[in-house]
Amino acid sequence: MLSAASASLSPDHWFSTDEQFNFLYPGPIRLLAAKHWTPLHITQRVVRYLTPTDNARVLDIGSGVGKFCLAAAWSMPSAFFTGVEQRKGLVSHAYTAQAILKLKNVEFIHGNFTRLDFDQYDHFYFYNSFYENLVDTEKIDDNIAYSPELYDYYNRYLYKRLDERPAGTRLVTYHSLESEIPPSYHLVEAQVNDLLKFWIKS
Secondary structure (H helix, E strand, O other): OOOHHHHHHHHHHHHHOOOHHHHHOHHHHHOHHHHHOOOHHHHHHHHHHHHOOOEEEEEEOOOOOHHHHHHHHHHHHOOOEEEEOOHHHHHHHHHHOOOOOOOOEEEEEOOOOHOOOOOHEEEEEEEEOOOOHHHOOOOOOOOOOHHHOOOHHHHHHHHHHHOOOOOOOOOEEEEEOOOOOOOOOHHHHHEEEOOEEEEEEO
């Protein structure tokens, strides 16, 4: 639990380093940060690309404890960020952190991304949240079902939804195998040893 003094710290304090930000969460969650949560320096690159206009609506598919959405919302107050996550416990951690940070331009949805209306969003961030379904991968927990069949299904579903989006839709992928990306999206730039890629719909 955070102390009352910690909860009263300014958002600038929490966003000073990844290590500091991760103290918004309990110890077991902090241990997952290096492999499962987007680093702050990556978010800074991503958010500039995904918010080409004021009031842009960005969806993070598989938002975990909300680190990307919270950092993006803090750095780009003119945009709105939504994270969708299957694990109720992680969504609860995201809302606790949001309350401490006092950010208004962010929300979290507990559920499966296949039940969302993609028309509600302009641009998308994807940190390969389907990868856990493959054999011998490091999983966050055992609270959801995993299978290679789900991996394929989720990739096909996201492929179709992205392909339906209008021209100009922006997508950023991080550590993606790219099977979810339709050929209608072309690569604008690749960074971080080609692990971070910026796409746009033709």
